[in-house]
Amino acid sequence: LFLLSSAYASLGKGDSAIVILNQIADRTPDPRDIQEAYYCIGEVFLVTKRDPDSALVYYEKVFEDSWRSGWHHRARLRTADCHLARGEAALADSLYAEVDAAKLPEGDQERLAWRMAEVKFFEHSFDEAKRLYASLTVKFRRGLYVNDCLKRILMINENTEFDRIELDSYADAEFLIVQGKSDSAESVFRSISEKSGAKLSDIATYRLGELYLLRGESESALSTFERLLSDFPDSFWRGESQKEIADIYWQRWDIPKAQEAYQRLLTGYQSVILQDHARNRLRQIEHL
Numbered sequence: 001l002f003l004l005s006s007a008y009a010s011l012g013k014g015d016s017a018i019v020i021l022n023q024i025a026d027r028t029p030d031p032r033d034i035q036e037a038y039y040c041i042g043e044v045f046l047v048t049k050r051d052p053d054s055a056l057v058y059y060e061k062v063f064e065d066s067w068r069s070g071w072h073h074r075a076r077l078r079t080a081d082c083h084l085a086r087g088e089a090a091l092a093d094s095l096y097a098e099v100d101a102a103k104l105p106e107g108d109q110e111r112l113a114w115r116m117a118e119v120k121f122f123e124h125s126f127d128e129a130k131r132l133y134a135s136l137t138v139k140f141r142r143g144l145y146v147n148d149c150l151k152r153i154l155m156i157n158e159n160t161e162f163d164r165i166e167l168d169s170y171a172d173a174e175f176l177i178v179q180g181k182s183d184s185a186e187s188v189f190r191s192i193s194e195k196s197g198a199k200l201s202d203i204a205t206y207r208l209g210e211l212y213l214l215r216g217e218s219e220s221a222l223s224t225f226e227r228l229l230s231d232f233p234d235s236f237w238r239g240e241s242q243k244e245i246a247d248i249y250w251q252r253w254d255i256p257k258a259q260e261a262y263q264r265l266l267t268g269y270q271s272v273i274l275q276d277h278a279r280n281r282l283r284q285i286e287h288l
Helices: 002-010 014-027 031-048 052-065 069-085 087-099 108-121 124-137 146-158 159-179 182-193 203-216 219-229 238-251 254-267 274-287
Strands: none
Touching: 002 014, 002 031, 014 031, 031 052, 031 069, 052 069, 069 087, 069 108, 087 108, 108 124, 108 146, 108 159, 124 146, 146 159, 159 182, 159 203, 182 203, 203 219, 203 238, 219 238, 238 254, 238 274, 254 274
């Protein structure tokens, strides 16, 4: 039943997943299964339904009822995530500090380290954020967030005190995304993107395109990534933008345009990861 609820959640059918998980909690005599069911309900509310208020109720219940199980510390981590999603950065920061990282699975340990760094970034404490990002890259050398940390460190290093207002605005936009306020984030990213001479214009443009993709607005995303290619000839984000353009055409099943875009990605950019992605797609196209 846990697998079935997970399948429903992955399909975006959060209500169906919650019904199954409540059935598990009501019928099982095992307290560990009850804790897992409530934790999973919290996950559905937070991740699938983007409802941190409802998720918080279940995570706090797990936290209170699971002192001797592994769910206790995972629930505290997720409780902090809920407060961060509600825009309560200071409270989230204090809760993250209470989590015993050693008692979390390794993936959650890394996520905790990433969130603690991100909170400082959102609060404009950039020196402390940079220290925490650097620490994560050392402790989790092959981790999920290493590249994100390196990009954040580069961003902080390249923006001096004279650019602080721009960096503050960018951090605010990223925090708005965490809170699910995509319209407000879009406005801030667009302001930075269109600001003449701004150091963060290119990445703000790229993030604007990603935001459109998350909202299913592929045409707006496509035009945004194409604008990055035309307006920022020296940007680090050109390769990523070319990949997104190719992937949009691939998802539309516009094979001729996808093939052309992947060929440009393969021959025009030095990233091994991007080249491998383009090569794999071109092989798939050859066998259609």
